């Protein structure tokens with residue numbers, strides 16, 4: 594007896610399929626990537642900016658496609674002039690300029706988030722809406738302790754709920770909608786002091802945690818997942834005197850107040866189920882994949 598030989602290419606394919614994110618393969622293959630040699634420390638405004646440089650160069654190496662060329666000027670020590678990068682005075686030390694925000698919304702970038710992004714410890718805003726980022730959210734995001742807003746919506750992130758966000762003390766706005774996150778929604782999410790939670794259009798499963806009623810959020814949208822079942826016992830049952838549908842399949846019967854009514858009544862917690870969203874100060878309608886309003 595002899596064993597059949599396994600062709601090399603099938604091994605290569607197997608490796609391909611094991612990788613969580615295809616762009617980890619050959620980012621920077623076109624040579625348009627990160628700085629090869631780091632400038633000397635004295636070239637940087639301060640050590641925090643130098644850390645940010647390391648993070649942003651690592652990120653540039655993890656970008657496979659940047660059709661709007663927003664990262665085209667991500668070279669050299671002055672990270673505050675990089676496209677989409679915003680600096681301001683550090684809240685803890687106003688004499689120190691730090692990277693406070695990154696806004697790459699609608700840049701259509703393909704790539705992934707490298708662990709080095711955890712070096713951006715002064716970041717307050719990270720907006721990556723409508724790109725092609727894939728893979729998972731690194732655990733090092735736990736270090737982004739000043740993060741207030743995290744918008745990863747409309748990308749290709751996958752894997753389980755990004756646990757790192759649960760330990761961010763100032764996070765108010767968490768937007769993960771339109772990705773491929775899967776597995777359970779962690780109980781702890783609704784115990785966090787978040788004001789807006791968007792998890793719709795993912796692959797979350799295994800029900801809505803009982804902790805939902807603990808959430809101080811003014812908007813929670815869970816629609817278009819595979820959560821099944823009804824609302825947990827802790828969830829509010831009525832809005833404007835109308836019962837909230839407990840069965841997602843009954844969404845068509847859900848009564849949706851007009852925006853004026855919603856503002857006047859100031860509902861505390863708002864739920865989106867099966868495509869109809871009620872909200873606090875804003876009204877979000879979900880219709881055939883189109884988001885209207887903000």
Ligand SMILES: *[C@@H]1O[C@H](CO)[C@@H](O)[C@H](O)[C@H]1NC(C)=O
Nearest residue numbers: 661662663664665666667676
């Ligand atoms: C991208 O931007 C950089 C710097 O702004 C510029 O030098 C480069 O030519 C641009 N590339 C393309 C393809 O437009």
